[in-house]
Amino acid sequence: MSKLSIQTGTHHGGVVLPDGTLAQVAIDFDVLRRLGELARKKYGLGGVVQHGASTLPDSAFHKFVEVKTCEVHLATAFQNLIIEHEAVPESLRQEMYEWLKVNAASERKPSDTEAQFLYKTRKKAVGPFKKHFWTLPEESLKAIGESLEKQFSFLFDQLNIKGTREVIDRLVKAPEIHQPEPQAIKSSQKELIEGLSD
Template identity: 50%
Template sequence: VAEPGVPKKGEVEAVKDLTKESIDAGFYNIDIDTSTLVDLDRETEKKQQEPNIKHSLEIAKFVRSKEPKGITVSLGGEIGHIGGKNSTVEDFVAYVEGFNAGLSSGVVGMSKISIQTGTSHGGVVLPDGSLADIDVDFGVLAEISKVARKKYKIGGAVQHGASTLPDEYFSQFTESQAIEVHLATGFQNITMDHPKFPKKLLREMYAWLDKEKVDERKEDWTNEQFHYKLRKKAWGKFKKDCWQIDEGARKEIRAALEKRFEFMFKQLNVVDTANMVNKIIKPLEIHKKISDFGQKDKKRKEVKGLAD
């Protein structure tokens, strides 16, 4: 953020470019996170959320203009920057009402809203690389989800930054009526920290981060904190290397992931729900060709430093 409520020059356009690339590649579930623009120094929730609403609307309108025929992209918004103060119903109402007021007639709005309940992307990393214990306000999650459904016909609240929480927390997400739970970092950790993940490859990934992502390192971070927080950005560069990991090692890593998937399916109460989903959801089949995924000689825009 250049100043409170104002994005850095070119950042919104870079987000639009990435969004267009994602839609072209067949991704129809997009979360718009402009919550870093919320200005808590303003007097009311409505005024605090105004910059967030403004740029959420800008990106949402762009998404709707790029949808393939017959597809409605599921859009998510965000009202509280993850790692910041916990969200309130007042924050939620201010954002949704402001956003809806800015939509043209007949344009589909948000289907879900990510809120802040005390978590952080990837967990709160201590200087030694371990994760700190944190508390989650499940009451906020339940209260906002209830208002979302009853008053605004929105699916509910999204719990992000959840994957590194203690196992006993996960069953509470269904009890709190969360519509979505983000779990990627936990799966990444199972993979990268697995005894069979090549140590040499991991060192090469960290060395690449040290060279290419040093501008995203905070002054007070240790090497362990920097590598843990940024290693998700190394997957693309080392995709081929990961594909070429020994099959025996990949088999063991997959088994560890499968065990975790099974745990999550049970805790989040989604076992044996395929028939119910198929009864309600009738997706339009989209078949992509390799050429739909971009051209090798296409120059990519610089997207360093985009907030996640």
């Protein structure tokens, strides 16, 4: 074990209100600080990981540095930025939502409004609709990329990680991983050439 994962006032993916918007949450940064100190000093861990931070207001992010949080999970924020981006056609979003109504219907709680259900399950449509997103017009991809870059830049500044490349290169040695070609790819290549005549 290298770190302690916690949720102090947050919920994975955010607390979704009946209209599909997200509730404002408050994080107990003092709990983060105290648990982080305990994790480092008593157990030799890296510190604490804050889950569910994607839905916090921008004004909260600099506080994670102040209390020495070792990880802040933000995947939902980036997923939301892409799915809700103005460069994504509304027709694509609606197609995703229709897909969810069929393919994720069993996950809908009786108390969920349609907006809550669609928000909570939208991540399940990312894989099946990945090609749709990757093949958006170039200008749409550029606009989404610029928005992502702006958000990453903001977070890098707030989380105080700008200019840390030298430290990362010195301390993090990513292992080279070599894996054999998957059998499914080998099989599909064989199928493509079988039956071809000279």
